[in-house]
Amino acid sequence: MRSLPQISGKCKVNSQWATFFQTLFSVAAQRPTTAVILTLPSEQDANRRLTGLLKQFIPTVLETVDELEKTAARQARNLTPTQSYERAAVLGRRLFEQVNASQATRVAEMYAAYYAEQRDAGVQLDSRAFEPNYIEQIRVSYPFHPELIRLFAERLADIPEFQATRGAFRACAASIHSPATSMGGQLSART
């Protein structure tokens, strides 16, 4: 896959994708304990060009899979490995060794009370803050606020060179590293 940036319309590699997948699926179909996993990066960040190129081959690949299903009676399943509501958990796992979520409910409730207080004071807030499940979103996203996750996944992902997952991870890691450094090692000692 790493050679794909060199792909051009007339590239020899292009013409061999279908044959390659056909051979791969043929071998896998004959092995009951073998599965072929194809992954495509998101089309909503810096991977969009590569994903677009790969998708050109998908119809041919799917035809191959359909044909093999008929002979091998095996199923192809499309999975989205990370759902939007799991992004915070993935980010938390990458950044932290341990997350003590014992305060998550309290934090969510305090945010809800704060938003209500602000609304009553005449502050304009996005209506999303008052959706029925927003408190739950804050709780399950802990220690991240759901709007931070949304910022990475929806708004920053529009930047052509921004990779949604890696970009979010690097930005958060830098945000953690910086205060940790300024605390002069206290954080390392405490954790």
Place this chain on the structure above:
Amino acid sequence: MDMRSLPSIFDQCKPRREVLAGELPDAIFAADLWEV
């Protein structure tokens, strides 16, 4: 509502060593399939 009474993320979470060290090699994003 005093949001400052909320616990700090550094009180509740223990960052990974590489994050604290500011070391984020690309390899950290690579899938490790040896166990598969």
